[in-house]
Amino acid sequence: MTEPEETAPRGLSRRGLLGLVGAGAAGLAVGGGAVAAVGLSQPNGVGVSTVYPFFGEHQAGITTPAQDRLHFAAFDMASTATRDDLVELLRDWTYAAARLTQGHEVTEGGAVDGSPLAPPDDTGEALGLPASGLTITFGFGPTLFTTDDGTDRFGIADRRPALLEKLPRFSGDALRPESGGGDLCIQACADDPQVAVHAIRNLSRIAFGRASIRWSQLGFGRTSSTSTSQVTPRNLFGFKDGTANIKAEDPATVADQVWVAKGDGPAWMTGGSYLVTRKIRMIIEAWDRTQLQEQENVIGRSKGEGAPLSGGKEFTEPDFSAKGAAGQDLIGADAHVRLAHPTATGGAQLLRRGYNFVDGNDELGRLDAGLFFISFQRSPEQFVAVQKNLARDALNEYIKHVGSAIFAVPPGATTDSYVGAGLFA
Amino acid sequence: MTEPEETAPRGLSRRGLLGLVGAGAAGLAVGGGAVAAVGLSQPNGVGVSTVYPFFGEHQAGITTPAQDRLHFAAFDMASTATRDDLVELLRDWTYAAARLTQGHEVTEGGAVDGSPLAPPDDTGEALGLPASGLTITFGFGPTLFTTDDGTDRFGIADRRPALLEKLPRFSGDALRPESGGGDLCIQACADDPQVAVHAIRNLSRIAFGRASIRWSQLGFGRTSSTSTSQVTPRNLFGFKDGTANIKAEDPATVADQVWVAKGDGPAWMTGGSYLVTRKIRMIIEAWDRTQLQEQENVIGRSKGEGAPLSGGKEFTEPDFSAKGAAGQDLIGADAHVRLAHPTATGGAQLLRRGYNFVDGNDELGRLDAGLFFISFQRSPEQFVAVQKNLARDALNEYIKHVGSAIFAVPPGATTDSYVGAGLFA
Numbered sequence: 001m002t003e004p005e006e007t008a009p010r011g012l013s014r015r016g017l018l019g020l021v022g023a024g025a026a027g028l029a030v031g032g033g034a035v036a037a038v039g040l041s042q043p044n045g046v047g048v049s050t051v052y053p054f055f056g057e058h059q060a061g062i063t064t065p066a067q068d069r070l071h072f073a074a075f076d077m078a079s080t081a082t083r084d085d086l087v088e089l090l091r092d093w094t095y096a097a098a099r100l101t102q103g104h105e106v107t108e109g110g111a112v113d114g115s116p117l118a119p120p121d122d123t124g125e126a127l128g129l130p131a132s133g134l135t136i137t138f139g140f141g142p143t144l145f146t147t148d149d150g151t152d153r154f155g156i157a158d159r160r161p162a163l164l165e166k167l168p169r170f171s172g173d174a175l176r177p178e179s180g181g182g183d184l185c186i187q188a189c190a191d192d193p194q195v196a197v198h199a200i201r202n203l204s205r206i207a208f209g210r211a212s213i214r215w216s217q218l219g220f221g222r223t224s225s226t227s228t229s230q231v232t233p234r235n236l237f238g239f240k241d242g243t244a245n246i247k248a249e250d251p252a253t254v255a256d257q258v259w260v261a262k263g264d265g266p267a268w269m270t271g272g273s274y275l276v277t278r279k280i281r282m283i284i285e286a287w288d289r290t291q292l293q294e295q296e297n298v299i300g301r302s303k304g305e306g307a308p309l310s311g312g313k314e315f316t317e318p319d320f321s322a323k324g325a326a327g328q329d330l331i332g333a334d335a336h337v338r339l340a341h342p343t344a345t346g347g348a349q350l351l352r353r354g355y356n357f358v359d360g361n362d363e364l365g366r367l368d369a370g371l372f373f374i375s376f377q378r379s380p381e382q383f384v385a386v387q388k389n390l391a392r393d394a395l396n397e398y399i400k401h402v403g404s405a406i407f408a409v410p411p412g413a414t415t416d417s418y419v420g421a422g423l424f425a
Numbered sequence: 426m427t428e429p430e431e432t433a434p435r436g437l438s439r440r441g442l443l444g445l446v447g448a449g450a451a452g453l454a455v456g457g458g459a460v461a462a463v464g465l466s467q468p469n470g471v472g473v474s475t476v477y478p479f480f481g482e483h484q485a486g487i488t489t490p491a492q493d494r495l496h497f498a499a500f501d502m503a504s505t506a507t508r509d510d511l512v513e514l515l516r517d518w519t520y521a522a523a524r525l526t527q528g529h530e531v532t533e534g535g536a537v538d539g540s541p542l543a544p545p546d547d548t549g550e551a552l553g554l555p556a557s558g559l560t561i562t563f564g565f566g567p568t569l570f571t572t573d574d575g576t577d578r579f580g581i582a583d584r585r586p587a588l589l590e591k592l593p594r595f596s597g598d599a600l601r602p603e604s605g606g607g608d609l610c611i612q613a614c615a616d617d618p619q620v621a622v623h624a625i626r627n628l629s630r631i632a633f634g635r636a637s638i639r640w641s642q643l644g645f646g647r648t649s650s651t652s653t654s655q656v657t658p659r660n661l662f663g664f665k666d667g668t669a670n671i672k673a674e675d676p677a678t679v680a681d682q683v684w685v686a687k688g689d690g691p692a693w694m695t696g697g698s699y700l701v702t703r704k705i706r707m708i709i710e711a712w713d714r715t716q717l718q719e720q721e722n723v724i725g726r727s728k729g730e731g732a733p734l735s736g737g738k739e740f741t742e743p744d745f746s747a748k749g750a751a752g753q754d755l756i757g758a759d760a761h762v763r764l765a766h767p768t769a770t771g772g773a774q775l776l777r778r779g780y781n782f783v784d785g786n787d788e789l790g791r792l793d794a795g796l797f798f799i800s801f802q803r804s805p806e807q808f809v810a811v812q813k814n815l816a817r818d819a820l821n822e823y824i825k826h827v828g829s830a831i832f833a834v835p836p837g838a839t840t841d842s843y844v845g846a847g848l849f850a
Contacts (some may be wrong), residue, residue, distance in 0.1 A: 021714065069645075071783070075790075111663055112729035116718035123713060124663020124728055125781070128656070178788075193618075193645035194659075197783055201661075201792060205713060212790030218783055220494075220618035220643065221550075231553070234619075236626075238536055238549020288548060288630060289446065293541035303549055304537035356550070358496070358622055358643055359785065363603075365500075365637030367626060 012107060012121075012206065015085070016092035019208030020106070021119040049130030050191070054098040056412040057271050058259065059419065061135030061189050062351065062376050063248040065227040069193040070219035070355040070372070071200045072277065074182025074405055075211040077144070083154040086144075087424055089210045093138065093186075094418035096206055097199070103131030106202045123205070125198050132192035136199055138419045139275045139407025142166055144183040159423055161265040163274065163380050164408045171391040172401065179279050179403030182214045187275070187374070189353075193218070215403070217279065219355020219372045226353060232306060232314065236282055236356050236369055237398070239299050240306035243314055244341070246351040257349045258376055260411075268422030271411030273376045276350075276383045279357075279403030282370040287398045298394040300335030308337060334394040345389050348382035350375035370399070380406055437532060437546075437631065440510070441517035444633030445531070446544040474555030475616070479523040481837040482696050483684065484844065486560030486614050487776065487801050488673040490652040494618040495644035495780040495797070496625045497702065499607025499830055500636040502569070508579040511569075512849055514635045518563065518611075519843035521631055522624070528556030531627045548630070550623050557617035561624055563844045564700045564832025567591055569608040584848055586690040588699065588805050589833045596816040597826065604704050604828030607639045612700070612799070614778075618643070640828070642704065644780020644797045651778060657731060657739065661707055661781050661794055662823070664724050665731035668739055669766070671776040682774045683801055685836075693847030696836030698801045701775075701808045704782075704828030707795040712823045723819040725760030733762060759819040770814050773807035775800035795824070805831055 052060045096106045105111060111124030145160035146152055186203055190196040204213055223235045224242030228249045235241040246253050260269045301308055308318035309330045320338055322330040331338050342349050354373040361367050377383055410420045477485045521531045536549030570585035571577055613624040629638055648660045649667030653674045660666040671678050685694045726733055733743035735755045745763055747755040756763050767774050783794040802808055838844045
């Protein structure tokens with residue numbers, strides 16, 4: 001096994017290359033590294049394309065304007081994996097993610113420029129496609145630090161942030177263990193789903209023998225804006241979602257609510273964030289048979305404009321004291337917008353980044369559809385505060401939380417290091 | 426029950442409206458039809474958008490340039506459904522599809538312009554989105570005409586095209602009944618997945634009590650071009666797919682291979698086509714560990730350019746007689762491109778319109794991914810000829826057919842009629 005190097009990842013480890021090309025090719029001169037004379041392949045996609053930097057103070061994919069499509073995967077480490085394997089995997093993932101997000105293939109050899117006698121390093125389905133705004137964001141689950149039975153597999157138990165705990169059970173949870181948890185996660189967001197799928201696929205190949213996918217989720221439509229430049233999208237209840245979301249253009253709130261600050265916990269998390277995923281199945285048939293007025297009362301906003309029921313336009317601040325002619329609250333006591341509002345959560349806000357999903361249909365012919373909720377926050381306590389408040393949410397009649405996970409998202413990597421390096425320093 | 430009218434659908438039937446608003450609202454003045462004074466809602470989406478006509482000689486979504494995203498659903502009729510229910514359902518679907526494809530909501534009442542005391546007719550998640558090139562294509566499965574035990578539920582058994590038979594068992598089939606078959610199907614293609622999902626969802630609501638979804642499939646990336654104006658996309662094997670596909674710009678081949686001609690069968694099918702779907706799971710891990718040269722030999726084309734191994738560029742015609750220095754066939758006897766080529770299939774060609782899919786992952790952490798194959802052809806015999814030929818295909822080592830269905834696709838409707846009207850004339 002290769003000893004992790006101190007320097008930046010300049011290529012995949014032997015294990016990473018073996019993951020790409022597979023055990024059957026172990027005796028071959030492995031593809032990618034051997035063709036260093038071939039330069040970075042140039043993306044030759046048509047049309048405009050956004051490219052986000054991979055390296056930086058924070059990981060991309062958090063305050064980045066939410067891309068249209070998602071492929072998210074949670075991984076478990078192999079039972080045989082060592083601390084060195086974990087470090088090497090993170091170095092390999094950093095190397096590959098830095099390339100993929102810039103529109104390059106996973107190695108210089110790529111899909112077609114390696115040896116014809118070796119399996120291609122890159123699976124090739126993104127050949128010719130531009131970077132498409134791809135961001136790749138890595139996170140560490142509680143079980144990476146300590147397994148459920150208390151084992152410290154990688155010698156990092158004492159580095160575990162005190163806040164990184166499995167989420168408590170919430171009222172109405174109907175969690176399926178197979179749709180939650182995980183030692184590691186990768187969030188791949190892009191404006192082209194083929195690019196996001198290509199990233200998760202090739203990163204999971206690299207992990208071969210060290211980590212494997214525990215669960216994964218495709219999201220076809222973003223349900224939040226994270227920039228004031230974006231139109232507010234709609235969720236599958238047909239309502240605008242994320243109107244009051246934290247926006248990148250509000251750096252004070254981002255600093256206060258999203259990024260882990262110095263002194264918040266272990267130094268290696270400074271500049272990072274906490275990521276919560278909740279797979280929320282919508283009971284669409286019940287919702288669809290609910291009166292328009294009742295739907296609007298449940299949300300606390302109008303369906304068309306997305307304005308608070310207290311009046312105004314989409315971005316008008318809700319007036320929770322506003323009364324109707326009969327003296328009733330215009331925004332009800334159990335309206336979603338009231339219970340999720342910072343005034344009701346002790347000031348806690350979440351940067352939401354969820355996606356609509358449809359996973360086919362159930363045996364009764366109902367679409368298996370809903371919201372794959374993602375939020376980033378400085379502390380998981382913010383999510384817990386909001387979610388506990390939502391125990392009284394009128395919306396609960398129409399949703400079921402079936403998956404749950406939490407991850408510590410380390411800060412961004414510098415170009416001479418790798419994501420999560422601080423954890424092992 | 427409303428007697429089917431002879432005239433064009435000018436609104437949803439009472440049953441269709443009840444499907445939208447649900448049984449709970451049966452006592453209300455139903456939403457959509459009651460607000461006829463409200464004009465067609467105007468799509469207010471941003472950005473360019475293509476709108477395809479719904480009515481015409483042929484249904485749209487066949488030779489239409491293949492859109493980027495797919496939502497496909499197969500339906501079974503309710504056990505209580507009558508012939509009149511079927512006719513009324515087709516009229517309702519025609520009415521709604523004609524609106525949706527033009528970027529309108531499912532009825533004039535839509536999501537927000539109906540009564541606040543009724544459930545909205547439209548689910549609303551496509552509010553503000555343009556038509557996005559949406560096409561909606563309807564088909565009839567063999568079981569619509571005669572159930573497996575020979576029952577003629579709708580008095581149309583004698584109208585069944587002789588060619589519309591369940592597909593024979595092919596070598597290597599590993600079909601799951603729950604991913605195949607169906608009395609009816611709807612193919613919704615669009616450049617925005619939210620628009621395609623919205624269409625299937627609202628059409629399935631309309632069907633409430635008359636038909637329900639049997640199986641459904643999302644596809645995130647097109648794998649075929651049906652127009653010379655389109656770039657050839659890649660499948661999840663990383664190869665360009667559909668280079669030699671039938672293109673709309675070749676009307677002679679389209680007429681010869683895609684559209685049912687007068688005299689081919691029952692008159693009601695003239696101008697229609699036959700639709701085959703095959704859910705093909707790719708054994709991605711095995712493929713990814715195969716040498717590049719072997720991958721190219723399996724396909725018979727280069728991975729980068731997509732040129733035939735006999736030489737040239739992507740669109741160069743393969744030379745199946747070309748030999749290498751050692752006298753070997755440059756395109757092997759079991760290469761996919763050789764076996765699927767019209768020279769090997771007795772001239773049979775297919776208009777392919779498939780999509781890449783990822784349905785999450787299996788319990789071993791492997792992506793459940795592959796190709797949702799769709800083809801349109803003048804006769805199912807064309808598909809059978811090709812598929813039988815592929816029994817020797819080297820690609821079979823890397824794929825598994827898990828779903829199969831066939832549908833008779835009636836011609837397009839005129840503006841004074843509905844899709845499939847000829848079947849009941």
